[in-house]
Amino acid sequence: MGHHLHRGGVVTLFGFVADDFTGATDALWQFRRFGLSGSLVTDARRLHDRTDVIGLATTARAAEDPVAVALPALEAVAALGPAVVQYKVCSTFDSAPERGSIGAVIAALRRTGLAEGPVPVLAAQPEFGRYTWYANHFVRYGDDVLRLDRYPPARDHPVTPASEADLRVRLTEQGAGRVGRLPADATPEQYLARRDDDAVIADATTDAHLHTLGHLLLSTAWSSASGSRPSARVLWCVGSGGLSQALAWAAAERRAPMEPGPGPVGQSPGAAGQPALGAMVPVLVVSGSRSSVTARQIAAARQAGWEVVDVAEGLSVAEESLRAGRHTIVQSTLGPVRDPEGIGEALGRVAVAAVRGGLTRRVVVAGGDTSGQVVAALGAHALDVVGSLAVGGPVCVLSADDPAVDGLEVALKGGQVGPDDFFLRAAAGSLPTVRGGRGTG
Numbered sequence: 001m002g003h004h005l006h007r008g009g010v011v012t013l014f015g016f017v018a019d020d021f022t023g024a025t026d027a028l029w030q031f032r033r034f035g036l037s038g039s040l041v042t043d044a045r046r047l048h049d050r051t052d053v054i055g056l057a058t059t060a061r062a063a064e065d066p067v068a069v070a071l072p073a074l075e076a077v078a079a080l081g082p083a084v085v086q087y088k089v090c091s092t093f094d095s096a097p098e099r100g101s102i103g104a105v106i107a108a109l110r111r112t113g114l115a116e117g118p119v120p121v122l123a124a125q126p127e128f129g130r131y132t133w134y135a136n137h138f139v140r141y142g143d144d145v146l147r148l149d150r151y152p153p154a155r156d157h158p159v160t161p162a163s164e165a166d167l168r169v170r171l172t173e174q175g176a177g178r179v180g181r182l183p184a185d186a187t188p189e190q191y192l193a194r195r196d197d198d199a200v201i202a203d204a205t206t207d208a209h210l211h212t213l214g215h216l217l218l219s220t221a222w223s224s225a226s227g228s229r230p231s232a233r234v235l236w237c238v239g240s241g242g243l244s245q246a247l248a249w250a251a252a253e254r255r256a257p258m259e260p261g262p263g264p265v266g267q268s269p270g271a272a273g274q275p276a277l278g279a280m281v282p283v284l285v286v287s288g289s290r291s292s293v294t295a296r297q298i299a300a301a302r303q304a305g306w307e308v309v310d311v312a313e314g315l316s317v318a319e320e321s322l323r324a325g326r327h328t329i330v331q332s333t334l335g336p337v338r339d340p341e342g343i344g345e346a347l348g349r350v351a352v353a354a355v356r357g358g359l360t361r362r363v364v365v366a367g368g369d370t371s372g373q374v375v376a377a378l379g380a381h382a383l384d385v386v387g388s389l390a391v392g393g394p395v396c397v398l399s400a401d402d403p404a405v406d407g408l409e410v411a412l413k414g415g416q417v418g419p420d421d422f423f424l425r426a427a428a429g430s431l432p433t434v435r436g437g438r439g440t441g
Contacts, residue, residue, distance in 0.1 A: 012049040013251055015077035016244065017056045017070060018088035019100060020368035021375055022392075022414040023241070024057035027088040029385045029394035030244035034252040040383045040396075042375060044076040053248075054080060057383075059372045061090070061100035062159075067108045074105075074236075078114065083221040084235045084247060090368070091130040091240035091392075092148065092416065093123050093137060093167060095174065096160040103174025106199050106238060110177060115236040118197040120182065120217060123167060124204035125242030128391045135181040135201040136165045153291050153416050158337065167201045184209040191216055199238070210242055214250030241392060282322050283427045284360040286347040287331035288370030291415030294333050297366075301329060301423040310335060311346050318350055322359040327427050333366070344370050348377030355404055362409045364426045371412040378405050389425045392417040 014031060018024030028040045031053040038053035047054060056073050060066040070087065078085050087105055089095070095102040102121075109115035124132040129140025137148040147165040148154050154162040164170055168179040177198030182191060184203040194200045204210055221235040237243060285301070287294055302308045307321040307328045321328040330350050332343045347365075351374050354360050365371045375383075380398040388394045389411055398408045411426055 012052065012054060012080055012082045014053045014084050014086065014247060015055070015080060015082035016053070016086040016088050017058060017060075017073040017077055019058060019061035019066065019070065019090070019102075020414075021057045021059075021371035022365075022368045022412045022417070023061075023088045023090055024055055025383065025385060025394045025396055025412045026241040026392050026414075027086065027244040028053065028055050028383070028396075029388055030241050031248045032385045033388075034245075034248040036248060036251065038384070040385075042381055042383075044073055046381050047076055047080060049080045054082070055088075057372065057375075059369070060105070061094060062369045062372075064099060065104075066095075066100050066102075067104050070105050071108050071112070074109070074114070078234055082234070084217070084237065086243060086247070087236075087238045088244065089123070089238060089240060090414070091123055091125040091128055091242065092139060092151070092154045093162070093170060094154070094157065094160045094368075095170075097174050099159055101174040102238060103171040103176035103199075106171065106176040109236055110198050114234075116233075118180070118194050119199045120202055120235075120237045120239070120243075121167065121171070121199050122202040122204060122210075122213065122237070122239035122243040122246065124202070124209075125240045125245070125392075126204065126206055126210065127245075128241065130240065130242065131205040132167065132201065132203050133184075133205055134203065135168045137167055138165070153293065158290065171199055171201075182213075185212050186216060188216065188219065191220075202239075204242065204246075207245075210246040211249055214246030214248075215253075217247065218250045218254065281327070281427070282325055282360055283327045283362045283364065283423070284318070284322060284351065284354050285327075285329040285331070285364040285366065285423055285426070286351050286370065286374060287329060287333045287366035288343045288347055288373075289333055289367035289413075289415035290337065291333070293416045293418065294366045294413075296420045297418060297422045298329055298331060298333055300420045301327070304424055306423070311338075311343060311350075315350055315353055319353065319357065319359060322354055327423075329423065331366075344373030345377075348374045352377050355408060356402075358404070361407075362426065364411045364413060364423060366413045366415060368414050375410070375412070378402075378408070380405060380408075380410075383410070389413075390418040390422055393422060395426075 036052040040055040060069040131138045139151040149165045180194045180197035180200045182202045307326045380400045382399040383396040400406045
């Protein structure tokens with residue numbers, strides 16, 4: 001498959017398909033923070049090859065048959081001719097044989113012949129407290145680092161509980177085939193030795209490991225002749241935002257002498273040290289997440305004087321609060337578990353009414369499935385990343401045909417993402433500068 005050229009010879013380097021919307025924005029942020037141009041679309045018909053990176057957000061993680069959702073999207077992205085196509089998944093590997101199976105997607109890539117060799121899989125994202133060692137996955141939890149199957153939000157997940165930390169076992173249970181392991185700081189010879197595997201789990205516990213892996217993977221996707229141009233072969237890989245970071249970092253270094261090329265490694269899309277957003281009152285948060293992390297963020301906002309409204313209280317209460325100029329959270333995080341599909345639709349209606357009513361221009365959505373439903377309700381067809389509130393919590397600007405939605409600032413936050421003051425940061429009017437992943441050893 002060839003690679004499209006555009007804008008004075010710049011190639012479409014990377015394509016990605018995310019299994020949920022929060023993951024999609026995290027992936028785009030990783031590429032953008034290293035200076036690559038990028039765009040995220042919500043419909044395959046909107047795909048284009050005008051940027052270095054193109055992404056497509058899906059709802060595959062929530063699907064009983066993720067292959068039916070993800071495979072057409074992956075094929076559509078690959079048709080644009082990027083050097084690398086990533087299937088973006090959660091850094092806590094949220095999936096099960098019956099729901100959002102990552103292994104089923106890998107098996108489909110191999111079965112259809114799209115992936116001719118083993119599919120590299122990287123779940124680690126060290127700056128986010130996600131580590132993989134001897135193929136076992138670990139998560140930072142306060143002052144501890146816990147095995148994935150002992151990390152409460154993953155172990156107790158209502159849909160995809162993690163009962164095993166060895167990702168080789170998880171993928172095998174999901175039908176991925178033969179799954180091997182790639183050690184941290186692997187050599188090209190060690191990588192080639194896994195050629196008979198269907199998938200290979202990559203170990204990583206530091207940013208330096210990501211740096212090495214990124215260059216190793218790109219060495220299979222870039223022609224050795226020039227060291228900076230993609231070859232005709234597409235590299236298929238699966239992973240978290242850590243994988244996006246590894247690929248972006250390596251690409252930025254390889255393309256540094258080229259014009260036009262990425263900005264300085266580590267620089268965010270906005271000017272370093274400058275506020276990327278202006279002050280905006282009030283902020284609307286809609287949360288369908290059931291995570292204890294999100295619950296703590298709601299508690300911190302309530303303590304700071306925010307209005308917290310249960311979704312069952314209806315739209316009128318939220319609108320009254322916003323009209324009074326109060327930052328408002330409409331949520332189903334607290335209290336009894338309710339129908340996720342119905343909650344997403346209800347929160348979407350709240351967001352649409354508030355935005356079209358001119359009551360807010362900044363919305364935060366908590367929950368991966370909820371994010372997809374709310375973005376769909378708003379009618380956005382594309383997103384770009386302008387900054388980040390926390391690792392895994394980028395802020396996007398929406399593109400839409402509706403003038404009330406076009407230009408809306410939205411942060412799409414996974415349930416387990418962010419510090420306790422995440423919502424407070426969304427109202428602060430400035431974005432912290434995020435380092436670009438220089439190795440720390």
